[in-house]
Amino acid sequence: MGGNRSAHRILLAGKVFGVSKQRTYILLSLVPALVLLLVFTFYPFLQGVVMAFQNYVLFDLTNVKFIGFQNFETAFQDAKFLAALENSAYWVFFSLVLQFLIGLSLALMLRKNFRGRGVYQGFVFYSWALSGFLIGLIWKWMFNSQIGVINDLLMRAGLIDTRIGFLSDPDWAMTSVIIANVWYGIAFFAIMLLAALQSVPADLYEAAEMDGAGGLRKFFNVTFPYILPTVIATTLLRAIWIFNDPSIIYGLTNGGPAGTTHILSSLMLEKIIYGGDYGMAAAIGVIMIIILMLYTVFYLFATRSEKAGDF
Known part of the structure; x- marks a missing residue:
């Protein structure tokens, strides 16, 4: 009886470990795509929103400042x-x-x-x-x-x-x-x-x-x-x-x-x-x-x- 319980625990632990390992692998696989999204999408988007509230002229970068709306x-x-x-x-x-x-x-x-x-x-x-x-x-x-x-x-x-x-x-x-x-x-x-x-x-x-x-x-x-x-x-x-x-x-x-x-x-x-x-x-x-x-x-x-x- 005790042997069956031990075997069941080992099997359950193996399943949990397998699922956890699979999830970790999936998350790690998503990291490159998330990094690319952050670098090429979210960061430029946030930078653009910030620029909308600035005096940001390419030919006068010494005068970049916050000007509100x-x-x-x-x-x-x-x-x-x-x-x-x-x-x-x-x-x-x-x-x-x-x-x-x-x-x-x-x-x-x-x-x-x-x-x-x-x-x-x-x-x-x-x-x-x-x-x-x-x-x-x-x-x-x-x-x-x-x-x-x-x-x-x-x-x-x-x-x-x-x-x-x-x-x-x-x-x-x-x-x-x-x-x-x-x-x-x-x-x-x-x-x-x-x-x-x-x-x-x-x-x-x-x-x-x-x-x-x-x-x-x-x-x-x-x-x-x-x-x-x-x-x-x-x-x-x-x-x-x-x-x-x-x-x-x-x-x-x-x-x-x-x-x-x-x-x-x-x-x-x-x-x-x-x-x-x-x-x-x-x-x-x-x-x-x-x-x-x-x-x-x-x-x-x-x-x-x-x-x-x-x-």
Whole structure:
């Protein structure tokens, strides 16, 4: 009897030791990743927050000092910042809505089996393989007022009599960069929504047909409710990416003409690259973080009642 108890204790101790050893190994394996996160993410983040409350100009490092909320006050009194804030709202809203609607339409089309479907998929997904800056350069050539293909096509179609400076005209510049961004992001929605559409069970459609449902009714009563979690996740995440990414704007207009296409992220880069004003750039970055935090709260609230999407 005593021998059985001793054996049981030894076995239990071995299990505990084994579990403890395994946990230690897992924790040690996480250390390199945690160190990299601290060095390349958390430390720069904290340093940026500190800079937002400092007079930190690259060309005047002898005058670095704490100035409280002065950078934030200056930002909200600056017409260029306020214009960039407004542009950011237009940039995100119109880019997101058009990308989603066109991407969903293409996903619905590509869900069907037809000859050459793989080729069409390749064309649709092509833009997502390119960098935003490269896409900006491509569309910059296409929008060129002298040799651009868009002006040439519009003139051949008889829609315009004189060439339009899409990127040099303040009335056209913001619309032009949004068009380029829409083309870039369509592929993301097409890929994600196509995957969600292909996961809809066929028996749901059969049941809807037995109830006499037509095409539109099947879409709104079967398809859309089923892919709704994916729709919520992709639209909200894509909005964050659009808000943060200035690469297309820099490739197309560099924020011009006269700052009319600046969004917050491109204005922040301008403060760093051309002015060396890290304090003001950091303040803009903190404002962006606050906006995204509020947006994230909305994201979590909007998705809390939905099941995990098929994405």
